[in-house]
Amino acid sequence: MYDIAIIGAGPAGANLARLLGESYKVVVIDRRDLESKYSAGPGNKCCGGLLAPDAQKMIARLGLGVPTEVLVDPQLFAVRTIDVTNGIEKLYQRFYYNMDREKFDRWMVSLLSLGVDKRFNAVYKGYEPMKDGFTVHFTQKGRRDSLKTRVLIGADGACSGVRKSISMGRAVPDTYIAIQEWFENQLPQAYYTAIFDEEISDFYSWIIPKNQYLVLGSALKANDKTWEKYHKLKEKLTHYGFLFHHRVKKEGAFIYRPKHANQLWAGKEGVALVGEAAGAISPSSAEGISYALKSSLFLAQSLNEGIEGFLGRYEKRLTKIRLNVIAKNAKAPFMYRPGLRKLVMQSGLQSIRRTVVNQTSQDGNIFPESIK
Known part of the structure; x- marks a missing residue:
């Protein structure tokens, strides 16, 4: 019988487990194997891999320091902003760290205490309520299994399986598909690149150099000729001097874009949501690591005050993130209205x-x- 079962070992789930591992019996379930030999192959998190200032601030607040092996070349200091719709291009100074997202997640998992159980290569399949808790079902390496827990936490990102289990018509943030392709890169890049083009998306696209690769990504509305628009984006960018030859791999993931404060949800009846599963992500930039760390800190603080009534305390603390999302949405028109x-x-x-x-x-x- 576990006290807390966490579905998802990304920054939200891993940080929560780290903060609770000394106080409770905790288990973390994730479809990846974050303790195996590192591989930059398929199955990794689809993420641009830039550590934004807000995320840096949260890491400092948590008393942590990112190891150098998580970072990648080049470390750049500006974003080339291309407004295709209006035919304008500008350069803006920005303070991001360029990193390997998979290594970042592995580093976060490495911080867990030995008392935290880890079930990797495991896929969450649902839960059943029971007296004083839940029975959680999952498959691990193709085999069906289950465990019992007093509290269930969904830290499983956009389109969270845990959130779906409890939603019952609850408002969900707008859903986008993030697509990334990695290409061999022969040309030096002096900037990160952000692209705005209403013909492609009402969100944005990005280009990020990573070691010998060039990563092209775009956030596209689900079920809206996604791949057709992505290929059109590639074609347009060749006119700006970018070359996309010798693709190494492609990645994809759902991402949320909360438009209203009520789309952020703490959870209900002993089931809590954290990070993007709760709807905690920037609606203007899709930056999620700072929100993952902040929401997991709030939930850990609420649980460390006792399991009884923890959701009510967590709901109150989430108000800070709701206000932040409201502020980001107020900023968004200046970025996304042509x-x-x-x-x-x-x-x-x-x-x-x-x-x-x-x-x-x-x-x-x-x-x-x-x-x-």
Whole structure:
């Protein structure tokens, strides 16, 4: 009999297990094997792998430090923003860490205490209520199994199986499909790239260099000619100088985009939701790691005050995230409405000018040929 069973070992689930492992008997279930030999192959998390300032702040708040082996080259300091709809391009300084998302998740799992049980290569199949808890069903390496727990936590991301089990018509955030392809990259890249093109998506697309690869991704509305639009995006980007040859792998995942505060949900009747499963993710950028860490901290604080009444305490703490989502949605029109975005980009507000250098004097001093 476990005290707490957590479905999902991403940042939300792993951080929650780390914070509760000394106080309760905890088990974590995940479809990946996050303790096996590392492989950058299929099945990894579909994620751009940029650690945003809000996530950095949460990691610092938790008293952690990201090991260097999680980071990848190059570490860049600006985002090239391409507004295809309006025909505008600008450069903005940003402070992201470029990382290997799979290694980040493995690092988080490595922080768990020895008392936390881990069921990897396991797929959640549902639960049944019982007196004082739940029977949780899953398959592990193709074999059916089950366990008993007092509290069940869904940390299983967008389209959460746990959330579906308890939703009963509850409002769900807008659902998108994130598609990524990895290509061999022969050209040096000086910037991360964000692409806005209403013909492709009402969200955004991205290009991120990682070691010898170039990652192209896009957040597309589900069931809306997804692959057709993704291929059209690739074709358009060749006109901006990008080359997409020799694909190494492709990835896909559902992502949420909460438009209303009531789409964030703590859970009910002993079943709690955390991270993206709760709807905690930025509606303006789809950044989710900071929300995963923050919501898992709130849930851990609520559970460490006792299991009795923990959901009510967690619900109150989630108010901070709801207010943040409201603020992000207020910001979103300036990013995603073409007319407003055009005004912002044309103003040059917070953009930086690029210096092109190609002339050197006899004494070695470099002179800028032009400023863009």
